[in-house]
Amino acid sequence: MVSIMLTAAGFHVLLALASGSGHGYAVMRFVEEVSGGAVRLGPGTLYRTINRLVADGLVEESYEGDPEAPHDARRRYYKLTVAGERAARDEAQLMARMVTAAREAGLIA
Amino acid sequence: MVSIMLTAAGFHVLLALASGSGHGYAVMRFVEEVSGGAVRLGPGTLYRTINRLVADGLVEESYEGDPEAPHDARRRYYKLTVAGERAARDEAQLMARMVTAAREAGLIA
DNA sequence: TGGGCTATATCCACCGTGGATATAACCATT
C-alpha cells in the first residue's frame, strides 16, 4: 500500500505532536485518549516510530521544553517539521475522504 | 498497535465491499478512486487481505454475482458478514475521531 | 526509603506489505 509514506502509527504520532503533545509519553497518552482507548502505542512502536519520523525529516527534536511543565530531565521534546505538517495534513485529508465514503456507504451516520 | 484487528488494507477492502464493489479487482479500483490515487492495493496485498478477512469471518464469498454485470467466470464475489460490518463501522468511527482531532489541531479545515 | 508512576530505549519473533511474476479469461479490432 502506498498512501503517502506514513504508517498508521506514524500518523498517530504526527497528529499528537500537532495537537501539542511535545514528548513521547504524552504522545502515547494522547493517542489512547483521542481514540477512546481503542488505539494503544506500546513503547516499542512509539519510540521506534518517533525515531523513524525524525530520520525521514517529518519530526525534529526541540530543545525548548514546555514552559508550563516542571522540568523533567528524562523528557525529550519533539515538534513537526514543515514536511511533517504537510504529511499529516495530506493523511488527514485522505482519512476525511474515507470517512465520507463510509457515510455514503451507510456505515456510519 | 491495536485499533480493532484491522490493518489499513483490511479497512479499505471492507469499505469498498460496503460501497458495493463485489469482487477483488473492483475493490482495487474503488480504493484507488476514493483516495484520489493516493492509495493503491497491489495484487499481493489485495488478495491476501481478502483471504485473511474471510478467514477472520469478516467477509464471505457470495455466489450471487452482480446481475447487472455480464457474466465473467474469473470473478469471485464477496460481501461483508455481520461481524465485518461492525468492524468496518467501528474503524470508520475511530477514523472520524482522528479527523475531528486533526481539525481541532488546525491541520485541516 | 520505599513504591508507583513517568519516561525512554532496545530486543526478538511474528506478520503484513510491496512488487514481481505467472496464468488465464474477456473483448474489441483487424
Add this chain to the structure above:
DNA sequence: AATGGTTATATCCACGGTGGATATAGCCCA
C-alpha cells in the same frame, strides 16, 4: 481466428513495521 490490451486472480520472497517483554532510571508522594 489471431492479435493485443485489459480484466482478474493467485503466489512468491525479501523487507520492514508491529507487539510485547524487558531494562533502566528519574520523578514524586507518603
